[in-house]
Amino acid sequence: xxDDRKLAVLRAIVEDHVSTNEPVGSKALVDRHNLGVSSAxxxxxxxxxxDEGYITQPHTSAGxxxxxxxxxxxxxxxxxxxPLSSAERRAIETFLGGAYDLDDVVGRTVRLLAQLTRQVAVxxxxxxxxxxxRHVELVPVAENRLLLVVITNTGRVEQRVIDAxxxxxxxxxxxxxxxxxxxxxxxxxxxxxxxxxxxxxxxxANERPLAAGVLSVLLETLVDKADEKIVFxxxxxxxxxxxxxxxxxxxxxxxxxxxxxxxxGEAGDSSTVTVRIxxxxxxxxxxxxxVVAADYGVGxxxxxxxxxxxxxxxxxxxxxxxxxxxxxxxxxxLAGS
Amino acid sequence: xxDDRKLAVLRAIVEDHVSTNEPVGSKALVDRHNLGVSSAxxxxxxxxxxDEGYITQPHTSAGxxxxxxxxxxxxxxxxxxxPLSSAERRAIETFLGGAYDLDDVVGRTVRLLAQLTRQVAVxxxxxxxxxxxRHVELVPVAENRLLLVVITNTGRVEQRVIDAxxxxxxxxxxxxxxxxxxxxxxxxxxxxxxxxxxxxxxxxANERPLAAGVLSVLLETLVDKADEKIVFxxxxxxxxxxxxxxxxxxxxxxxxxxxxxxxxGEAGDSSTVTVRIxxxxxxxxxxxxxVVAADYGVGxxxxxxxxxxxxxxxxxxxxxxxxxxxxxxxxxxLAGS
DNA sequence: CTTGGCACTCCAAGGTAAGGAGTGCCAGTA
DNA sequence: TACTGGCACTCCTTACCTTGGAGTGCCAAG
Numbered sequence: 001x002x003d004d005r006k007l008a009v010l011r012a013i014v015e016d017h018v019s020t021n022e023p024v025g026s027k028a029l030v031d032r033h034n035l036g037v038s039s040a041x042x043x044x045x046x047x048x049x050x051d052e053g054y055i056t057q058p059h060t061s062a063g064x065x066x067x068x069x070x071x072x073x074x075x076x077x078x079x080x081x082x083p084l085s086s087a088e089r090r091a092i093e094t095f096l097g098g099a100y101d102l103d104d105v106v107g108r109t110v111r112l113l114a115q116l117t118r119q120v121a122v123x124x125x126x127x128x129x130x131x132x133x134r135h136v137e138l139v140p141v142a143e144n145r146l147l148l149v150v151i152t153n154t155g156r157v158e159q160r161v162i163d164a165x166x167x168x169x170x171x172x173x174x175x176x177x178x179x180x181x182x183x184x185x186x187x188x189x190x191x192x193x194x195x196x197x198x199x200x201x202x203x204x205a206n207e208r209p210l211a212a213g214v215l216s217v218l219l220e221t222l223v224d225k226a227d228e229k230i231v232f233x234x235x236x237x238x239x240x241x242x243x244x245x246x247x248x249x250x251x252x253x254x255x256x257x258x259x260x261x262x263x264x265g266e267a268g269d270s271s272t273v274t275v276r277i278x279x280x281x282x283x284x285x286x287x288x289x290x291v292v293a294a295d296y297g298v299g300x301x302x303x304x305x306x307x308x309x310x311x312x313x314x315x316x317x318x319x320x321x322x323x324x325x326x327x328x329x330x331x332x333x334l335a336g337s
Numbered sequence: 338x339x340d341d342r343k344l345a346v347l348r349a350i351v352e353d354h355v356s357t358n359e360p361v362g363s364k365a366l367v368d369r370h371n372l373g374v375s376s377a378x379x380x381x382x383x384x385x386x387x388d389e390g391y392i393t394q395p396h397t398s399a400g401x402x403x404x405x406x407x408x409x410x411x412x413x414x415x416x417x418x419x420p421l422s423s424a425e426r427r428a429i430e431t432f433l434g435g436a437y438d439l440d441d442v443v444g445r446t447v448r449l450l451a452q453l454t455r456q457v458a459v460x461x462x463x464x465x466x467x468x469x470x471r472h473v474e475l476v477p478v479a480e481n482r483l484l485l486v487v488i489t490n491t492g493r494v495e496q497r498v499i500d501a502x503x504x505x506x507x508x509x510x511x512x513x514x515x516x517x518x519x520x521x522x523x524x525x526x527x528x529x530x531x532x533x534x535x536x537x538x539x540x541x542a543n544e545r546p547l548a549a550g551v552l553s554v555l556l557e558t559l560v561d562k563a564d565e566k567i568v569f570x571x572x573x574x575x576x577x578x579x580x581x582x583x584x585x586x587x588x589x590x591x592x593x594x595x596x597x598x599x600x601x602g603e604a605g606d607s608s609t610v611t612v613r614i615x616x617x618x619x620x621x622x623x624x625x626x627x628v629v630a631a632d633y634g635v636g637x638x639x640x641x642x643x644x645x646x647x648x649x650x651x652x653x654x655x656x657x658x659x660x661x662x663x664x665x666x667x668x669x670x671l672a673g674s
Numbered sequence: 675c676t677t678g679g680c681a682c683t684c685c686a687a688g689g690t691a692a693g694g695a696g697t698g699c700c701a702g703t704a
Numbered sequence: 705t706a707c708t709g710g711c712a713c714t715c716c717t718t719a720c721c722t723t724g725g726a727g728t729g730c731c732a733a734g
Contacts, residue, residue, distance in 0.1 A: 025696050038708050043697070061697050061714045101496050111592075139472040139488055149494065151476055151484060159438050159494050233592060235572055239585035248576035255448075255570060362727050375677055380728070398683045398728050 001052065006045045008035065010054055011078040013046075014066050018315050021242070023063030068278035068312060071290070075275050075316050082317040084325045088116065092326060096333050102126070102155035106231060109306065109330055114234025116322045119241075119310035122260055122293075125229035126154035126303040126334070128222055133184040133192070138177045138214070140168065148217060152189070154303060154334060156229075162217050165210045172207050176214065179203070189222050230260045232309075241311045249285045254309075259283060264293050264305045273320045278312045288312055292319045296327040298335040306330065338389065343382045345372065347391055348415040350383075351403050355652050360400030405615035405649060408627070412612050412653050419654035421662050425453065429663060433670050439463070439492035443568060446643065446667050451571025453659045456578075456647035459597055459630075462566035463491040463640035463671070465559055470521040470529070475514045475551070477505065485554060489526070491640060491671060499554050502547045509544050513551065516540070526559050567597045569646075578648045586622045591646075596620060601630050601642045610657045615649045625649055629656045633664040635672040643667065 002010075012033045016024040026039040026046060035042065046064055049055045054070035057063065066074070084092075095112055099105040106123050113121035131152035141147045146162045179199060187195045196218075200211045232254050238247060253259045262282055265274060276291040286309075293307025308323055339347075349370045353361040363376040363383060372379065383401055386392045391407035394400065403411065421429075432449055436442040443460050450458035468489035478484045483499045516536060524532045533555075537548045569591050575584060590596045599619055602611060613628040623646075630644025645660055 023696090027696075039696095040708055040710090041706080044707085047698080057697085059715065061695080062716075063696065101498055103496075134478055134484075135474075135476040137472075137474050137476075137486070139474075141471055141488070141490065141492065147471075147488060147492065149474070149486065149488070151478070151486070151496075153478065155478065155484065155496075155498065157486065157494060157496050159440075159488075159492075161438055161492065236585050236588035236592065239588060248573050251573035251576060255573065360727090364727075376727095377677055377679095378675080381676085384729080394728085396684065398726080399685075400727065 002049075005035070005037070006049060007073075007078060008033075009042060009045045010049055010066070010070060011074060013049075013055060013064055014071065014074045014078070017065055018313055021313065023058055023065050025063035028063070066313075068280065071277050071312060071316070072280075075277070075320075079317045081273065081324060082321040084321055088322075089325065092116075092329050096329050099333065102157070105155075105330065105333055107233075109326060110231055110233035113306065113308055113322065113326050114237060116326070117308050117310070117319050118234075119237050119308045119314070119319070120232055120234045120254065121306070121308055122230065122232045122264055123306040124261070124264060124304040125231075126152070126156055128152065128156065128158070128189045130297075130301060130303055131156065131189050133187045133189065136177065136180045136184055136218075138173055138180070140164070140170075140173065144168065146173070146214070148214060148221075150218070150221070158221055160217055160221050162214055165213050172210065175203065176207065176211055180214075192222055193219055228257055228261070230257055230264070232260060237310075246285065250289070253283065253285055263291055263309065264307050265291070273324050274307075275316065275320065290314055290316075292316070292323050294323050294327040296330045296334075298331050303331075303334070339386075342372070342374070343386060344410075344415060345370075346379060346382045347386055347403070347407060348411060350386075350392060350401055351408065351411045351415070354402055355650055358650065360395055360402050362400035365400070403650075405617065408614050408649055408653070409617075412614070412657075416654045418610065418661060419658040421658055425659075426662065429453075429666050433666050436670065439494070442492075442667065442670055444570075446663060447568055447570035450643065450645055450659065450663050451574060453663070454645050454647070454656050455571075456574050456645045456651070456656070457569055457571045457591065458643070458645055459567065459569045459601055460643040461598070461601060461641040462568075463489075463493055465489065465493065465495070465526045467634075467638060467640055468493065468526050470524045470526065473514065473517045473521055473555075475510055475517070477501070477507075477510065481505065483510070483551070485551060485558075487555070487558070495558055497554055497558050499551055502550050509547065512540065513544065513548055517551075529559055530556055565594055565598070567594055567601070569597060574647075583622065587626070590620065590622055600628055600646065601644050602628070610661050611644075612653065612657065627651055627653075629653070629660050631660050631664040633667045633671075635668050640668075640671070 012029055013024050026042040029042055030039050053067060054073060055064040056067050092112060096108055099108050106125060110121045110123045131154045134153050135151040137149040139147045144164045146164050148160050148162050150158045179202060183195050183199055196215055200208045203211055273294045278290060279287055289309055290312045291307055291309050293305050295302045295305050297303040306327055308319055349366055350361050363379040366379055367376050390404060391410060392401040393404050433445055436445050443462060447458045447460045468491045471490050472488045474486040476484045481501045483501050485497050485499050487495045516539060520532050520536055533552055537545045540548055610631045615627060616624050626646055627649045628644055628646050630642050632639045632642050634640040643664055645656055
């Protein structure tokens with residue numbers, strides 16, 4: 001159906017439209033790319049491409065613009081991921097290398113991705129469900145209140161205030177703390193419920209209400225927040241994307257954790273870069289944006305995802321390169337700390 | 338210079354302009370407010386107000402718009418803070434009441450303020466320099482790495498990865514942990530440097546490098562991050578404010594912690610609501626925005642600030658009411674946890 | 675000091691015209 | 705069969721002009 005030249009034409013249309021942000025016509029096309037044929041021939045090809053749904057014209061007698069289907073074909077078959085320049089690689093390395101805790105790593109990653117791609121960056125915190133418990137701490141913070149702190153192997157720290165159920169003796173708290181740590185050390189967070197199942201039995205009766213309270217909060221925290229933590233940055237870049245409608249809607253959606261999660265998509269089917277184009281996105285409101293995302297992790301273990309949100313009209317090869325590179329470096333950084 | 342009627346005219350102009358977002362003319366003024374005089378008289382008053390610099394006209398033969406100076410006079414002398422409705426109060430209470438840790442309190446506060454005022458909300462985390470140490474934890478997280486966690490009385494948790502300097506014996510780490518906690522428990526964060534000054538002397542010589550390393554990171558963390566943590570929300574509300582120029586600039590600035598800090602201003606001269614109008618702001622780029630801010634804290638102790646950013650053309654009485662109310666409730670919530 | 679009247683200014687909105695980029699189609703050619 | 709040049713046509717974009725209306729400043733009179 002589509003011979004090589006037609007594919008070349010589609011590629012040229014995508015590239016030109018991305019760089020000029022205007023519908024591209026047959027004449028401009030032959031001028032800028034040496035296709036070896038005349039504009040009339042190109043016009044015929046374009047008519048076919050339009051029939052097949054890869055391009056469209058905003059109005060009669062205007063140039064053509066790629067459709068979502070056209071971008072999809074471009075990404076799948078007509079382009080390759082563009083590696084970053086070595087200067088960019090060095091920049092990433094030094095910038096991320098300076099981080100000193102998980103919040104800092106994530107914060108820097110967001111800014112880095114946003115700056116590198118000039119788009120909106122989204123980074124998910126390492127998923128709790130794939131982490132293991134490193135340490136549990138129980139600290140009295142006020143009359144009748146305890147602070148429960150869970151530290152994971154990825155450096156993530158979860159905290160929560162708990163009612164002390166009247167048990168305030170340092171000794172009791174210490175006992176519970178020790179018990180928690182023996183039960184949970186190195187335990188996968190998905191297995192916590194199982195690991196602590198009969199923990200209260202090992203305590204004196206009067207301390208069991210406290211233990212039960214702590215455990216219920218613990219489980220609740222791990223379930224509630226399992227994948228919830230996610231941040232974005234580079235919203236300023238939304239301004240220079242010309243959103244025909246609803247910059248407001250996009251900004252609103254970005255502030256909803258749930259929407260962000262859905263946007264990044266499920267942690268990867270494969271270890272490569274994922275692209276979701278326009279209407280392929282689950283949420284209405286993102287119908288005119290694309291998401292380029294990738295998993296990151298240490299070694300074989302996938303920890304979470306990160307990605308970039310931009311207009312469908314984006315430079316996919318470069319964006320995919322940046323996302324892939326940053327995902328790799330983040331993994332390295334996390335492995336090293 | 339300005340008699341009562343001229344002040345009433347200024348007040349009317351501000352109110353009308355805020356609600357209509359258009360220059361207000363003498364005729365519209367006498368129609369909507371019963372000032373008891375004719376439009377010609379109002380015109381004379383307006384001419385005087387313009388000479389004095391309280392109002393201005395976008396172009397000859399258009400209505401008048403308040404200047405920064407005009408808004409300033411309005412805020413200082415022509416309006417009173419408008420209390421929230423009891424429904425709004427209840428909403429705040431239930432919404433903030435559901436929070437379970439400090440991150441959650443701050444997050445909810447930001448969303449609440451943004452929604453209540455339909456503007457951009459900014460909330461600073463409780464200042465470290467005014468907090469006291471509740472607990473220090475030292476946990477091995479990897480070969481040769483320690484995680485230092487500091488928990489303050491306001492529920493804030495700071496964490497940082499540290500090089501273990503070759504000392505990995507659980508016993509040594511335990512000793513250092515205990516020592517840190519005895520030295521620092523209840524200690525104001527400003528006094529930490531003093532409190533730990535001769536701590537290494539109480540340890541065996543071979544553990545002193547570790548102690549020194551931990552202490553330097555500890556001090557660095559407390560100094561670096563002392564007042565740094567600050568978040569904003571409700572950026573979507575920027576969309577419906579008509580920014581003549583530079584929505585991009587504003588968004589960029591909002592993502593810079595330092596700028597946000599400067600924007601909120603110094604923690605309060607007085608315990609009331611502060612208003613910074615247009616050019617009164619230190620940063621260029623915020624020349625057409627106003628900031629309404631207030632301190633919050635528990636009891637007499639000011640912990641930090643929160644506030645709202647919007648166009649100079651804003652409903653000051655309501656905004657000030659919302660900011661004041663939220664600041665008070667946040668204080669109460671923090672006191673209770 | 676206030677008021678009605680009046681001439682003037684200038685923006686905003688709507689309509690028209692010119693220019694131009696791009697298309698589809700067709701007949702001719704290799 | 706595939707490609708090409710030519711041509712008429714479409715329709716957006718931009719600029720320009722016109723008109724209507726809101727608002728002002730000034731003045732003379734109450």
